[in-house]
Amino acid sequence: MSIQTGDKIPAVTLKVMGEKGPQDITSEEIFAGKKVVLFAVPGAFTPGCTMTHLPGYIVNADKIKAKGVDTIACISVNDAFVMDAWGKSQNAEELLMLADGNGTFTEALDLVMDGSGFGLGNRSRRYAMIVEDGTVSHLALEPTGAVDVSAAEKILALL
Template identity: 45%
Template sequence: MAHSIPEVTFRTRVRDESIGGDNPFRWQDVTSRDIFKGTNVVVFALPGAFTPTCTNAHLPGYEAKYDELKNKGIDEVYCLSVNDAFTMFQWAKYLKVEKVKMLPDGNGDFTRLMGMLVKKENVGFGLRSWRYSMHVVDGEIKQMFIEPGLMDDCPDDPFEISDVDTMLNYLSK
């Protein structure tokens, strides 16, 4: 299973109080290497911010059990979506996410190189990530939980194995 995470640059926004005003954020490029080198992390990817399953179950589940993941030796937990940094920030704010880190893949570069970029034109989303989770140690994928039925324009939104409980069970072995 172990193969390397693709090398991409994520366009993120970070708080910078020196900017002042109502929007004290600046752009900061973060690479795959910055995130994954020398770390033990969980990444879960989902189709979109503010969408029903992602908002009601997927992200809140990981946020609620973040400390349990940390107790299993995980350094950080990332939520990845093919959304821009502004949308990911507002979504985290809306859900009061304070622990899980949001990882915007606005252009879908990481998702495409992972082989997880799918068309969701049937629901008006364009290109999005297929739902999956993975355990990554020092840039190497140790385990992936990919929802069944990976395809373009999937008529449903499977959410069976990329949940936090599946990841916790795997990490407990």
């Protein structure tokens, strides 16, 4: 069963780009004692993610943080090099670009999307969640192909 509102975020290690290359970051470091908006995309540089999903969070980052959010994080089943390049290409300095390269976090949430028909392999379903001190307080899971309930404007309205 996939993660639900009220569930704790699983303990996993992800990657972010550091000064000397990819570095580990644990889910506890990201979520413990913080209010976090986490949104997941099927793939960096893909059209819906690049033209619709990510830009809303970039444009609304200040408004989201003004609502008491400590971190806005974007996660994808991509490596840290790709997530870093995508973030830089989109001027996403206000966002934490998380790499779930092996899909460990996505699998732990049971939110895997089979993108093999498009040559993508297993990826993450598109969603956004509000996480407070490691517990999911809201989950907005998209149907395949949609960018609606997980859009930045919808999440901002819930904060």
